Amino acid sequence: MSPAAGDKPVNPSNLIGLDYRRVPQWAVDVPLFDVHTHVRTAEGVEAFFEAAAAYGVRRVLSMQSILEAPRLRERWGRRVGFIAVPRWAEFALTDAFSRQWRADLAEFRDLGATLCKFWVAPPMRDEHGLTLDHPFMEPIIAHALDLGYSFMVHVGDPTLWWNSRYADTARFGTKRAQYQQLEHLLRRVSPRLVIGAHMGGTVEDCDLLQELFDRHPNYVIDTSATKWVVREVSRHPQRVRELVIRNADRVLFGSDCVTEPRHDFDHYASRYWAQRTLWETAHDGLSPIEDPDAVGAPLLRGVNLPPETLRKVYAENAIRLGLDA
Ligand SMILES: [Zn+2]
Numbered sequence: 607m608s609p610a611a612g613d614k615p616v617n618p619s620n621l622i623g624l625d626y627r628r629v630p631q632w633a634v635d636v637p638l639f640d641v642h643t644h645v646r647t648a649e650g651v652e653a654f655f656e657a658a659a660a661y662g663v664r665r666v667l668s669m670q671s672i673l674e675a676p677r678l679r680e681r682w683g684r685r686v687g688f689i690a691v692p693r694w695a696e697f698a699l700t701d702a703f704s705r706q707w708r709a710d711l712a713e714f715r716d717l718g719a720t721l722c723k724f725w726v727a728p729p730m731r732d733e734h735g736l737t738l739d740h741p742f743m744e745p746i747i748a749h750a751l752d753l754g755y756s757f758m759v760h761v762g763d764p765t766l767w768w769n770s771r772y773a774d775t776a777r778f779g780t781k782r783a784q785y786q787q788l789e790h791l792l793r794r795v796s797p798r799l800v801i802g803a804h805m806g807g808t809v810e811d812c813d814l815l816q817e818l819f820d821r822h823p824n825y826v827i828d829t830s831a832t833k834w835v836v837r838e839v840s841r842h843p844q845r846v847r848e849l850v851i852r853n854a855d856r857v858l859f860g861s862d863c864v865t866e867p868r869h870d871f872d873h874y875a876s877r878y879w880a881q882r883t884l885w886e887t888a889h890d891g892l893s894p895i896e897d898p899d900a901v902g903a904p905l906l907r908g909v910n911l912p913p914e915t916l917r918k919v920y921a922e923n924a925i926r927l928g929l930d931a
Contacts, residue, residue: 616896617872618895618896619872619873619875619876619894619895619896620872620876620894621892621893621894621895621896621903621904622891622892622893622894624876624879624894626657626660626871626872626875626876626879627660627871627875629660629661630879630882630883632662632882632886633886633887633913633916634886634913634916634917634920635662636662636916636917636920636921637662637663637664637665637921638661638662638663638664638859638920638921639663639664639665639666639858639859639920639921639924639925639929639930640658640663640665640666640667640859640860640861640863641666641667641721641758641801641828641830641858641859641860641924641929642667642669642689642758642803642828642830642858642860642861642862643666643667643668643669643860643861643862643863643864643865644668644669644670644862644863644864644865645666645668645670645678645682645686645863645865646670646671646674646864646865646866647670647674647677647678647865648674648677648678648680648681648682649677649681650865650867651682651865653869653870653871653873653874654863654865654869654874655682655685656871656874657871657873657874657875657878658685658863658874658878660875660878661875661878661879661882662878662882663861663878664685664921665684665685665686665687665930666685666686666687666861666863667686667687667688667689667721667929668686668687668688668689669688669689669691669723670688670691671691671693672690672691672693672710672713672714675688675714675717676717679717687718687719687929687930687931688714688717688718688719689714689719689721689722689723689758690710690711690714690715690719690721690722690723690750690755691722691723691725692706692707692710693706693707693710694725697734698734699734699735699736699742704742704745704746707746708745708746708749711746711749711750711753711755712753715753715754715755718931719755720754720755720756720928720929720931721755721756721757721758721801721929722750722755722756722757722758723757723758723759723760723803724738724743724757724758724759724760724791725759725760726738726759726760726761726787727760727761727762727763727784728763728772728778728779728784729778731777731778731779732777732778737786737787738759738761738787738788738790738791739786739787739790739791747791747794747795751795751798755798756795756798756799756800756801756927756928756929757791757795757798757799757800757801758800758801758803758828759788759791759800759801759802759803760803760804760807761784761785761787761788761802761807762781762784762785762802762804762806762807762808763781763784763807764810764834764838764899765781765808765810765811765838766899768780768781781808782814784807785808785814785818788800788802788818789818789821789822792818792821792822792824792825793822795824796822796823796824797823797824798824799824799826799927800822800824800825800826801826801827801828801858802818802825802826802827802828803827803828803830803831803860803862804828804830804831804834804835804862805827805828805829805831805835805838805839806818806825806827809834809835809838809839809846810838810841812842812845812846812848812849815827815849815853816849816852816853819853819856825856826855826856826857826858826923826927827856827857827858828857828858828859828860829857829858829859829860829881829885829919830860830861830862831862832861832862832876832877832880832881832895833895833897833899833904834899835881835884836880836881836884836893836895836897836904836906837893837897837899837900837904837905839884839907839909840884840893840905840906840907843907843908843909843910846909847909847910847911850909850911850915850919851911851912851915854914854915854918854919855918855923855926856923857918857919857923858919858923858924858927858929859881859885859919859920859921859924861877861878861881862877863877863878876894876895877895879894880893880894880895880906883906883908884906884908884909885908885909885911885916885919886908886909886910886911886916887908887910888908888910889906889907889908890906890907890908891905891906892904892905892906893905893906894906
């Protein structure tokens with residue numbers, strides 16, 4: 607909560623006074639498959655699953671510790687599937703960490719995971735010198751391929767961060783440079799699928815996304831990272847609409863909801879409300895979610911996709927690509 611003018615606190619998930627329990631009538635009635643969440647614990651996440659269900663989400667894929675995965679499966683059953691991630695807190699470019707990562711990949715696979723996630727945003731390059739074409743990654747990639755995995759990657763970050771936290775491109779690389787490692791992975795694992803998280807990390811540049819789609823038939827993207835995606839899509843909703851319709855088989859629904867003990871129903875509902883309002887309506891007004899990167903009040907300008915495209919993005923693509931295993 608942050609103080610508003612006057613004494614009334616502002617809910618950062620509800621700047622415009624919505625009642626998230628009154629779920630809108632949506633354009634399509636299809637059960638959604640959310641390919642990108644972080645349900646970090648089995649307990650204390652009832653509000654997340656309640657909000658997901660209220661907004662039509664049938665199943666989520668989650669990234670969390672391997673140690674929590676069996677409990678999540680026991681408590682939530684088929685409502686949650688897993689994306690294999692390493693033990694980030696112990697991350698180091700050592701043989702021991704590499705061995706642990708490969709062992710965890712096998713264990714996640716036994717729990718039904720079909721995707722593994724590589725997080726190689728600019729801080730990874732700065733702190734560890736790591737990119738996907740670094741020799742450290744090759745045994746990990748080879749092992750993941752042997753186990754039958756497809757891939758999710760985070761390479762980009764909001765373009766405007768290159769004006770601030772990534773301004774030193776000698777340390778972080780340019781934004782465009784982040785994509786060399788992505789293209790390395792796309793070629794290395796082809797025809798295995800690669801999902802570019804957060805609209806491929808570059809919803810600001812739909813031309814680059816189209817180039818990547820055209821060059822790499824195994825490349826798809828997810829819609830996750832609600833604040834970033836809402837902010838930047840709203841700057842050019844018509845261009846994004848063209849991109850998604852033209853590549854309707856290659857966009858997957860994701861929220862990037864991260865569970866935290868302090869988050870309530872409204873927090874999670876706000877992400878699903880904003881995502882659905884963005885993709886399936888012509889809403890042209892304020893976004894309900896506080897956004898520290900927005901200039902002035904955060905805006906949400908809807909893309910208003912046709913129903914057949916929405917059905918693909920929300921569910922059909924994930925099923926066709928085998929992610930609902
Ligand atoms: Zn995420």
